[in-house]
Amino acid sequence: PDQQQLILIVGAGQAGAELAFALRQTGSTARIVIVGDEPFAPYQRPPLSKSYLAGKVDLAALYVKPKEAYDTANIELRTAVRAEHVDRSAKVVRLSDGSTMLYDKLVFATGGRPRPLQAKGVQDAPRLGNLHYLRTVGDVDRIHRQFQPGFRMVLIGGGYVGLEVAAAAREHGMHVTVLEAMPRVLARVTVPEISAFYERVHREAGVEIRTSAVVSSIVTDESGDAVTAIVCSDGSTTPADVVVVGIGLLPNTELAERSGLEVKDGIVVDELTRTADPDVLAIGDCTRHPNVMYGRHVRLESVPNALEQARTAAATLCGQHRPHHAVPWFWSDQFDLKLQMVGLADGHDRLVLRGSTSTRSFSAFYMKEGRVIAADAVNRPQDFMIAKRLVAQQSMVDPSRLADESQPLKTLASAPPV
Ligand code: FAD
Incomplete structure (x- = not known):
């Protein structure tokens, strides 16, 4: 009877891919379809700000599974196509290529997108060729053109992504400045002692770290196509050849929200990754889920969480009870x-x-x-x-x-x- 079931996974990131393969390992014989709007098979993002940015590994090394593995496991992967509308009562999803898909079970694995920089001048210059975010392979490939020794790179945001990029750029012989709005780097994620340690390490390596530096506007060249400097609210100006913005993530929850599901900075799911709709689950960076250990709901942006929730969702879809209890963990490589x-x-x-x-x-x-x-x-x-x-x-x-x-x-x- 399972044969006719269709499990549709929206989002071809690490969570989505892990789920598809975990379903097969758990014995599912359902038809499994993954749709993803990026032009690539699912890949790992952590190297994007580390070894891939540094040019030490190529895209092939980032794939979660080699392309043949999808055929072998009978998983249909549809890339470069977006899910645009979900009708939960008819159990149908409309895709950006005009087609529709009927599902039995739907899983949101939509991840997130970079929080956009709010600063004067940014909105007026949508074509800025040297102002970048860093979430996708496409983003890094664009950064690479300006990832040149001697170039001046300005990082807006001293979180993990900003500091990892700073380290990679410095090791590549670039002049690097980090502008952090809070009084210390990594303020959102760690204690002052660890922040102070990372500030010292970066400064010793020649990175200029400026804290309490709130970006207020950007200066562009005459064509308006390139940033030439970043201006902070104290009036200071930092010249730039290339700018990378790393100021956090916005979870991709709109599709779920428009379909009537509960969203609170994340699609709300239980410890079995279920939404309030028994036929709809959600996993990975886009979810807000209970953490039993800490007795509260959290939204985590980490690979271990994406993998753990994917395995729980596979079990749930196969009728097994495997609550997601994992202790959150994370890593960061700098220098x-x-x-x-x-x-x-x-x-x-x-x-x-x-x-x-x-x-x-x-x-x-x-x-x-x-x-x-x-x-x-x-x-x-x-x-x-x-x-x-x-x-x-x-x-x-x-x-x-x-x-x-x-x-x-x-x-x-x-x-x-x-
Ligand atoms: P994603 O990887 O974001 O995948 C979601 C996919 O769904 C995306 O491809 C998105 O485009 C697609 N999508 C969204 N909406 C739709 C739609 N409507 N239709 C079709 N497709 C859609 N984590 C760590 O644990 N350690 C690290 O060191 C680390 N470093 C990182 C460095 C960088 C630069 C970045 C960006 C992230 C890093 N992370 C790290 C976080 C980690 O990569 C994420 O937690 C993980 O990728 C989450 O996986 P996901 O599948 O939930 O979401």
């Missing part, structure tokens, strides 16, 4: 530094450092009421492995032992709660 983070630190009442932020290898543990709720590890993969366990178990540990490097972390993870 020689591998940062790995686990858990959500907000609400912590104590920060414990293991090692020193004056070196290039240390860990930070975030505690709340004596329990480890999150951790960051810089160039400490072993600490990170154990930190994942401590966070997953919300272990009670003695902070002085956590800070004491003569005490192996392993013994803390296995110690009975104090």
